[in-house]
Structure formats: C-alpha cells, structure tokens
Amino acid sequence: MKLRSKAAALLLLALAALLLALLSLRAGRAEPPAPPARPASAPQRHPAPVPARWPGPGALPGASPGVRRRRPPRLRPRAGRRGAARLEKLARRPGEPRSFQAVLPPELWIHLAVVACGNRLEETLVMLKSAVLFSHRKIQFHIFTEDSLKPEFDKQLRQWPDSYTKKFEHRIYPITFSVGNPQEWKKLFKPCAAQRLFLPLALTVDMYVFLFLPPECLYVFPCQWNYRPDHCMYGSNCREAEHEGVSVLHGNRGVYHDDKQPTFKALYEAIRDFPFQDNLFQSMYYPLQLKFLETVHTLCGRIPQVFLKQIEKTMKRAYEKHVIIHVGPNQMH
DSSP: OHHHHHHHHHHHHHHHHHHHHHHHHHHHHHSOOOOOOOOTTSOOOOOOOOOOOOOOTTBOTTOOTTOBOOOOOOOOOOHHHHHHHHHHHHOOOTTOSSOHHHHSOTTOOEEEEEEEOTTOHHHHHHHHHHHHHHOOSOEEEEEEEOTTTHHHHHHHHHTSOHHHHTTEEEEEEEOOOSSSOHHHHHHHSSTTGGGGGGHHHHSOHHHHOOOSOOGGGSOOOOGGGSBOGGGTBTBOOOHHHHHHOOSSBOOGGGTTTSSSSHHHHHHHHHHHTOOTTSOHIIIIIHHHHHHHGGGTTSTGGGOHHHHHHHHHHHHHHHHIIIIIHHHOGGGOO
16 A cells, blocks of 8 residues: 555656646746846946937937838829929930920910911911911910901801811910000010010910020920021021921012922912811822922922921821721721
8 A cells, every 4th residue: 555655656756747837838938938046246247228319210200210201192293393393304315306286285285376466367377277287286386366357266267177177276465565656566576476476465365474484394395396598598408308398488588479499388388278087198298299309309308208297197096097097906907
C-alpha cells in the first residue's frame, strides 16, 4: 500500500510539473521575455534623446515628427477658368508646325470682329462666308458698320441656309470713336478702318478681358495667317504656307478686284459665287484648279498648292464626318 501511494504521489507531481511547463511555455509565446536584471550597483543607461525635427510642410500642427496629414483634394476649376488655362497651355509661337485651329479646345468659340463702311459690304460678307465654310468651330461675329449698312448685313446673314447659320451668331455695333473728332478718325485710313483701334472699348466686358489676356496666351500670327501678295509676288517666302496652306488671305492693294494678282482674285470670286448647298469639290475646288492654270504666268500662280491646301483639309474633314462616322468603317467596301 505504501508503494502504491508513493507511486501515485510521484505521478501527480510529474503531471503537475508537466502542466506548469506547458503553462510557462504558452506564457512565453504570448509575452516577450523580460530583460535580465541588472545588479543594483550598475548605473542605468537611458536611450539617447532623438533630436527634434521641424515638421515638414504636410505635418499636423502639434503632432509628433513623422505624422503627416493628407493633402486636401484638388478642386476642379470652373469652366471659364478651365478654358483660359487651356488657352495658356496652347499658346504657340511663330514657326511651330501645328495650326491654330488644331490646338483650340472644341468647346471654345472663335470671336471675329470686322469693320465695314462704304462699299465694303460685299467684301465683308465674302470674308464671313469663308470663315463659316472653312471653320469647324462655332463663331461669334462682331460687325461694326454704319447705320445704313446694318439692315443689309442682318438680312444677308439670315438668308444663309440653316446648316450654316447654326454655326455662328452675329452682333452688329455702331461706329463710335470715343476720343477726338469722329469725322477725322473716319477719314484717317480706309472708311472706318480706325474703328479697329477702339474695339477694346466698344466690345463687352467679357470680350475686353478673350482681348487683354497675358502675352503668353495670345497667338502671334505667322505669315500663313496673314498671307499677302508680298509673300509670293517676288517668289515664295512663307514656308509655313507651303507646308500647311494659307489660313487667312489678305487682299490688300485691291487685288481681289483687279488683274495684278489673278490668283487672289480667282479665290475671292470662287468663294463669293459658291452656292452654300453645293458640293465643295465640284463647285469650288475643281473650278479653282482650272482658273489657277490661267495664272501660271505669275509667281503666285506657280504655287497653287498654297491656296488649295486648306480647301483640301475642309473636304477631307467633311468626308470623314459624313461618310466614315455615319456609315462606319466596317460597312465600307
């Protein structure tokens, strides 16, 4: 009996020891072991202080170093400012290869101001017609003219087909000279041409501002945007026009109405006589090619591609819009 009781007691002690060992092992996994105790006589060492750092630009005020706040979400600009910002990015310098219209955002309108007095009604209407024909953006016409011409301008513009009148809006302004003698200003240049000097004062506040943008937002016209007879009558001296074609043709010296530069006159008459609803190739491009064959005796007539490239681009754009987009590339054979 004594042996059995001793064996039972030893078994209980072994089980208890095993249980304690398991408990201690489990506790050791849950908590890191304590560092060894130092002798009482040994001096205690403290960790070196971390040098203070100035909080960075994104640090929270009063927070410990290294705590940074999130940047606030960037607010989206309003539509007007967004358009101005795009214009600032899109400002170009002369000689750059891309054309002016190619870099304009599609939602921006083109504002075109003209001055017409005396016998300039037809010339002005032909110019406005060419702008509508060859521009793929909406245009706001600002027409400054004499009282006697206002009804005719309004009548002629309203008679254009709906497919073209929806591409533009027009406003008609009186001829006003804010300083000096109006009669002297009116006779200073061609009839009423001095009115252009007062456009910033005569237009609305908004226009006074799409005119006084910072210099980097203004587009400086290269030669193909003010192509004159001087650029070809002594030899071709506008490389931009040779590469991209003429964007604005300047009919100074009366070349639209005399025979000194028949190439300029032929293009003016082709636009003047073009029926709006007719095919651009049949009623303008092809007849112009035939007329240009009669002008090869002049230096301007020997470079017809300069005058035809923009018409070719317009025809290509119209073809892509009405055929490729409406029909679809998979349906074409």
